[in-house]
Amino acid sequence: MPTTFRIKRFNPESESPQPYFQEYELETEQSDTVLDALIKIRESVDESLALRCSCRGAICGSCGMRINGHATLACKTKVVSLESPDGTVQVEPMNNMPVIKDLVTDMGGFWDKIRQVQPWLQPAGPKPDAEYIASPESMKHLTGVMGCIMCGACVSDCAALEVDHQFIGPAALAKAYRFVADPRDGASDSRLLALNTPGGMWDCTRCMECIEVCPKEVGAMDRIMDLRAKGIDQGMPSTCGSRHAEVFADLIEHKGRLDEPLLAMRTFGLKNIGQMLSFLPMTLRALVRGKLPRSGPLHRAIPGIDRIRRLFRHTRNLP
């Protein structure tokens, strides 16, 4: 079937290097993946189209790119599975990283953040003579996160990273979890402490994009939530991030809905004058537009709050 591929190109060696879209008409087959199509274009139409690819089987992680607006592996995406309003397939390089040429991005920053989590096993005590004894469940659990192939899709589409370049990002946090959850690793406390800082595990905004786009079902955001829970369980010093989580839950338990001004005040602390003042312009703008959320006594608990509180009690009693 004829398909139009709209590919974002960038040639750093051109006279005035600017990204632009180029369209290619191509006859594709039912079984073709987007990678097959890109290779056909490269081999029969335009050899200068640059992309990384190798295994063709979703294991090497080379061909991460954005297809119709979402990051994925080109080799795992069937052309027929794609739907778009005008029938074209749009292919762009991954986001949140610089482009070297066409679909090839510079992943240096990605790896710098992986390095930040000291991604190697740090066992406590001397090595045993034989293997470490570990439960089959613990190892099976880790296969989920070890399945990460470092393709960069989650980082490409991470909404938090887009606005906060300091954020360590979903891939590095999933990698950190791989060690924190490993019964053989002895450095969980220091790993969690290192992530309990600005740019660390509390900066995820839970948009779920990383879960959505991951081609290997690593579930990075769920791993980030696991890290937070472990941090709180281990009595980590509280931060804005952990207080935000606790206050959030507390407010829902008491009112059944969010009291946003109170959330901010309790998260940062009323005594944090600088922070409180910094909210002032936004508060005024919201007030002028009639969008200032109610708060305090004006913001009552919802009807049926008892049922919500019962849910909380029930969840707390779960094993």
Place this chain on the structure above:
Amino acid sequence: MTTAYTFDILVLGAGLAGMRAALAAHEGGAKVAILTKVHPVRSHSNAAQGGINAALTDRGDTWEDHAFDTVKGSDFLGDQDAIEILAEEAGQDILALEHMGVIFNRNDEGRLGTRRFGGQKRARTFFVSDFTGQAILHVLYEQILKANLPVFEEWFATSVVRDDDGRCAGVVAFEIRSGQFAFVKAKVVIIAAGGLGRVFEPSTNAMICTGDGMAIAYRAGTPLMDMEMVQYHPTTLKGKGLLITEAARGEGAYLINKDGERFMEQYAPNMMELASRDVISRAEQIEINEGRGINGCVLLDCRHLGKRVIHERLGQIFEEAKTFANIDLTEEPIPIRPGMHYSMGGIKTDVDGRCWDPQGGWKGVPGLFAAGETACLSLHGGNRLGANSLLDTVVFGRRTGSCAAAYAQSVEEPRVNNSVSDKDHNMVQEFLKRKAHADTVAAIRLDLGVTMNKHLGVFRDEEGMEEAQGLLPVFRDRWNRVAIQDKGRVFNTSLVQALELGMMLDCAQTIVRGAMIRTESRGAHFRTDCIQRDDENWLKHILMYHNPKGLPRMDYLPVRITQWKPQVRVY
């Protein structure tokens, strides 16, 4: 215009063998760097699915049994001294990997668990679900990060440099991102650049497996050995030839023909689906050729394994079957066929990875080492057992790195002028200047791959091989004239592919030549015009030296036999 770097040891390639060698050399006190044409975690070791063999004595297994299974699997072409080392040292290397952090599957006692694999009487394959290679590769890369070793990422090596005394002096390479050439000077070069799968079309191998390491070592004057020994894996998907792990059969899957018969009963009544790969691939091809296949395939049936086993232990191939064949393994058998998978042949090395013989029994390049699929000790002889390749990479990667570190301390800096890179740089410039015409690198590569698959596949004969032999100079001639469209310096993938094709053509010639000379059938090399194994004349290795003016120069080495005399091979 040329940058120069200096190290004691440069490792080419960052798969399992390369990274293991680099770590061992680093522990040995050498100043080590890695140069690789893809980021380390993109290496093809990723694709190893099923597992890694080791006979652990505390499980009641013996290394001798593992060694014998390997010798028999090799159809008695493997060198038994090397195989003994492989089997004997396997345990320590598995434990070393576990201690580094590999999340091997555990049994109920929390100890390492095993599964069965082909050609072996015992369950001695350690595994991580069905992505063992990836799980080990990422852990070795973690260790590289920990050791903070310099890695030249996305650099393409164009040749091995020798100094005036003929010793290895480093490599010439260029950075793909900038097109910048450099001479990387090193007392030792360890080639661990993987296999040559793309010489065949289709192949289970990744697109990066183009025999570069073998070709540049060969051109530098070191011999390639047993290149005719090319493994066809019994279970690959139609179309692109993606791999379906042997672990499926290890877990109990059946092979059936169009009549639903478990046809391996006819060919290997004892081992059935777990006979060695060459035997099963031939059986499948016979079923297909005699009309008992379905559209050029037979079927792999996993249904009776149950959903739990399939999801927990074969999760990756479940996904693969769903994505690439649109089949649910728990509901339907999947069509598979034999497909090119592995090169038993490669750069001749000794048991410490040296590409020269200090005793002078054969000639090579002092200072050059090799490990992994690139190398040929020979461990795998005529046919490699499943889950022995990962073991090969870690055992001989480690040994090679250690030996190389000691060697590097014993020799002086090579004396070479930095201008050695000019030749390759000029060659690339010449390539970029060629005027475009109709022929393309992709077209030549496809013709080469199809020819090799047609005539050097599961069954071979004189006539077909002669046809391939006749076509190779034609392909070479086309390559000498082909132009590439992209004239840029930055990330010019067409240029990289053109250079790779040159490497593949050299490898192809040695495969065809070796296969024509070996007038017998042994292991994966099966000739319908001489179907018997001929121990009297061919219990020996074929070595080939590069000859820029024509056919390779031949030499032979006897198979080293320690305790197992050749016997009739049945499964």
